[in-house]
Amino acid sequence: MTSLTFVRKKYKMATSNDWNDLPDIALIYVYLDLSDTDRLNVACTCKNWNRLFSTAILWRKRRVVFDANAPETLAENEVKFLDRFGHCLTRLTLNFGRPTFKSCMNISKAAESYLKRMCSRNDIRLRELDLENLHMEQHWHFILSRNRLVTAVCKMIRKQRYLETVFMAGARLRLVDGCRILEALGKAQTRSKIKTLYMEDFFETNMFPSRHPRYVSAMSKFQVLEDIHLNYRYLSSEMIRNIANKQFRSMKTLSVVIEGDVRGVEIPADAWMEFSEKCPLAEVGVYLCTTVLRGNDLRTPFVRGLPLNQIYLTSWSRIDETENRLANLLRHLGNMYNTSLGKHIFSLCYRQVCPLILLQLS
Structure with missing residues (x-):
């Protein structure tokens, strides 16, 4: 009961009447930090504390x-x-x-x-x-x-x-x-x-x-729907068009995770362009762990019409093949989205070649 101990230390010089004058909001903050059992024990202290035990915000x-x-x-x-x-x-x-x-x-x-x-x-x-x-x-x-x-x-x-x-x-x-x-x-x-x-x-x-x-x-x-967070494998051109037609007033964020081999899911540029036109306020973000680049070319999801606003790249691989593929991917992103991405790209890389290529995106 750390919060209760803190309150008692703070008011250790107070009299019993002063404890009765302690604001309800202070006691509620004490309750919020306690487990159910501790809350029950605190509620048994007095009638006033028992009254606050039923405060809706606690539950x-x-x-x-x-x-x-x-x-x-x-x-x-x-x-x-x-x-x-x-x-x-x-x-x-x-x-x-x-x-x-x-x-x-x-x-x-x-x-x-x-x-x-x-x-x-x-x-x-x-x-x-x-x-x-x-x-x-x-x-x-x-x-x-x-x-x-x-x-x-x-x-x-x-x-x-x-x-x-x-x-x-x-x-x-x-x-x-x-x-x-x-x-x-x-x-x-x-x-x-x-x-x-x-x-x-x-x-x-x-x-x-x-x-x-x-x-x-x-x-x-x-x-x-305003925010959707899902895997790239869960998308298709039909779904993108459905979102554009039904959520055009509400859609704010479409967050996509790319992992594994996604060559079987290739959304054409015209579907993304329709999405971009009908949902102009929507931001599209991509999360990509570059360890999946081994044996996979992940440039295919990044087509010209994709309204990409943010991309999160994470890499800790020191394998030359993966690094070369990452370099090719970053160059591709730089060529396709250098105006829309701006500074909204984050990458964790161990080797110097990756930060150098990132400079092309800014």
Whole structure:
């Protein structure tokens, strides 16, 4: 209880009456730094401190971690939290741990019971949902438990009417499961509320969802997206045109991660030009780790019509082949976007050749 200790030291010369005169905002800041157990202990101090225990701002955010350690008990406790403070909740972070063959069923059932309770309440108004590093590809090979979990998440999402931001980076879902979640987000009132999607590595490794009509259709349902963060493999010319036609009033940021071999996904210049014309306020940023340059020529995604505003390059390789490819890529970027990029390029390089080439971009 560091904050509580600080306050007591600051007011160590105060009388009991002075403690009663301590402003509510100071006590609320003390509460904000405490765990649930410590908050409960502080609330038992006096009536005034107990009164502040129910302040809504203390319970806006909640992180729920289901793991192999008594997930049923956790679900019961979190249901009690929903019953008392669910009306205060605006940001929810869900973490489903790293299940094993023995624990996957218990975790999925506990999570299902918790999410069902969320669905049964009409006073919960989530603004942000964070599916924290699900890593389904690595940890959820159990079909029945995985389907139970995805179904429960989809039902909970469909009940939300105020969601604006969804963090799904690192989920590593199968195509069908990922499409189910996107379809749940794009249904009813949710699609007219969601403004930000973080979906880097949302699908399994080396998956090209842009080639599947179900994914393209699910992504076309959103109406007021402002910020999209995703992998380059998740884009196609059809998706770019859908964004340009439906999000032209709202789109502000399109952030793209390029990793692996993306030669099969080549968006033509005319699609980017249409996007640039209809979304003039949108900024396109690219994140590129140059270690993927080994054996790959990543100049193909950078076509003339791409409205590139920022690019983040990270390199720590000392292999001559990678460095040569990086040099060619930087020259290509300099020739294509020297007027639009300006100083919005960041690169971490060990050798001197890379900073010298970067000078061409300024």
